[in-house]
Amino acid sequence: MLWKAIGAARELTRAHDIAAVLIRYGFGDLVRRIGLADTLERAGKALHWNEPEELARLEPPARVRRAFEELGPTFIKLGQILATRVDLFPPEWIAEFGRLQDSAPAVPFEQVREQLTEDLGETPETAFAELDTQPLAAASLAQVYRARLHDGRPVILKVRRPGIRPTIEADLRLLARLAEIIEAEAPDLRRYRPCEVVREFTLSLRREIDFAAECRYAERIAASFIGRPEIVIPRVHWQWCGERLNVQDYIDGIAGRDLAAVDAAGLERKLLARRGASAVLKMMLEDGFFHADPHPGNVFYLHGNRIAFIDFGMVGRLSESRRYELAVLLNGLVSNDAAAVADVLLEWRDAEAPDTEPERLRHEIDTFVDQYKGVPLKQLDLGAMLSDLVMILREHGIALPSDLSLLIKAFITLEGMGRQLDPDFDMGAEAAPFLRRVLLAHHAPAAVAKRGWRTLAQAVDLVTGLPRDLSQLLRSARRGKLQVQVDIVSLKRLGEQLDRAATRMTIGIVTAALIIGSAIVMTVAREPGFAALNTLGLLGFFGAVAGGVAVLLSIWRGGRDN
Known part of the structure; x- marks a missing residue:
């Protein structure tokens, strides 16, 4: 399958480069499993599977980072995106992806x-x-x-x-x-x-x-x-x-990483931390359109305690409903409302994700939130709480919606920057006014009326369109065009196994027929006047041997796949 895809796209040379780098960093098994090794061998490419001793001592996250750096700009950017997926990768992987330097x-x-x-x-x-x-x-x-x-x-x-x-x-x-x-x-x-x-x-x-x-x-x-x-x-x-x-x-200012220059310029760290947090929280919770990479390299401090943001290549978007759900989640964390937190997380669960036991998840979230009960708001590390909460999701196989993965990464980065400027920085206190405004706006009479009218309009459309839909359904049934398709993965696999079994049986029957037919021909060839049939009998035996070998190889490969 991969051979056909790569051949159609004419990407074989690049595929070889990727495979060679992966193998050099100790991921030869992955190359084999995805079929890339067989593809390149058929193309006549030589791969060296020996792993350098220096790389053998590296942990897998470091190997992947080094491989991405060697593979170039696309893979460096991929690593930076993976660094935002705290819901998919454990902290050691996120840390390595975060070290990818976009320079060239x-x-x-x-x-x-x-x-x-x-x-x-x-x-x-x-x-x-x-x-x-x-x-x-x-940069790349x-x-x-x-x-x-x-x-x-x-x-x-x-x-x-x-x-x-x-x-x-x-x-x-x-x-x-x-x-x-x-x-x-x-x-x-x-x-x-x-x-x-x-x-x-x-x-x-x-x-x-x-x-x-x-x-x-x-x-x-x-x-x-x-x-x-x-x-x-x-x-x-x-x-x-x-x-x-x-x-x-x-922008001629002090880079976000240069805190010594901030002090030398007489800027107020606490004020800068509050203003930066207020700006990003406004983008996230009020505007629904935010700078998704507010790390120190994209932030400058200016005289008058002003803050400049640069590089808007990576931005995030949040719908009004998503901002409300986020506000409910963060408010639940701050106010120790475990039920609200669990409800939001279960709502975010992907329909195609593995089955999750809601009661078990609720119990773990309740235990997690309960440990912060009675802790003063100022002592809550909201970024750390979100990280721990995402780890619970990861253990349950629940992935965040893609629009939230950028936000949580940006939120954690923002709190880290705030604490660098001010060790007493209180993200919970900064976020609280924004959360209240989002929650109040969602329940304001105008917003409730707007959602009510929208729901009523959808219901009316559904009722008025029902006769037409039923008519089309019955018309299709009368014409014999009504089809019901049931796709069951286990049955599909069973069908594939039956197909392979039928193929083996057919080859076996043809092989047996060749053996019997060739034996008869060879017997007849001994009679006077039929010596010319000897060659035909030998060809039949050769065909039988080939068929037998094909059946044995098919059985062996099937056993390996299983």
Whole structure:
């Protein structure tokens, strides 16, 4: 199956590179199980299965991280997405994925100039009064340059690496096919939901390499902070922006990691922590559109205790109903309401997830929440509570909806940043006003009336459309076009086994017939005048041997599969 998929997509060379890296880092068994080794052997590719001694001492999470770094930008970005899936991977894996550094050697500016000229519609030297050809930063997807407009305003140019999109699209096609194979051929890896993760990753990465979309996200978030001068979002200069180029104001501030510089500049750490938390909580709980990667590298502190957010390539979205569920969950954690927490988590459970015992889950959540009863709000580590709660979900095989995995990761990152600035930072106290507003807004008369009208309209549509639906159903039945399809996995497997058994039986019968027929022919060939039949008898015996070997190999392979 994999051979056909890779052959159709013409990705064999890249598949060989991926297999070679996986084998070098000790994942040769995985390569064999997903059929990649057989595919490459048929293609004549040589694979070396020896594992270097240095790598043999690494733990599996570190090996995967090193392999992703070697495989390039697509896999580095995949690792960063996996770092948000705290519901699927244990902490040691999340920590390793979080260490993936999105950096790469800079492409010489001469290779960038042609693309820049095409995107700007003129040469960079004409478009800008000044342009520093030495990049400020070089990542796997883009390089960043400083420039100055003709009016004197400093800006940055975020330029997509030339020719990178075809490589990314090829990797995404291959990843999608590999995910399908893993789900089909490696049942113990199915709990990591490879197809779902790859779909989510594909959408995220395609948005991230579209710099025009990033500019729209920045403007949308900037619009929500009009009237709040303490929060700064770089201005977008649309006349030069496009899919491959993002031009925004240059932020000259103190990097979020440089706390010594924060103290030296006389900024108030406690105030910065509160303002940063307030800004991100507003994006999450009020706007439903938030910066999904608010780590210290994407945050700058400015004079006047202002905070600037940059890099809106990764954003998250939450519907109104999801924000309400999140508010109920967080409020339940803060107020020790275990029943409310359990109800929300069971509501989030994927319909295709393994069966979960609701009462057992409720009991574990009740025990978890009870340990915080009586603890002052200031002493609650909300990020740690969420991490522990997600670990309970992971043990029950429950995966979070994809829109929440980004949020929880961002929430935990946010609290970590707040505590770095202020060891006494109280995320629960900062979140409480937002939670109250979300809960009150959900139960406000206008909101209740709106949901009531929507439900009534749906009911009316259902009732008025019922006669038409029944008529179509009966018409299909009269024409003999009504079909009922029942898909039972166990019966499908039984059918496959019966098909293999019938094939073996057929080959066995044909083999037996060849043996009997050849014996008769060889007997007749001894009579005078029939010597020419001797060759025909020998061919029959050879065919019988081949058929017998085929049956034995089929039985042996079937035993290995089982």
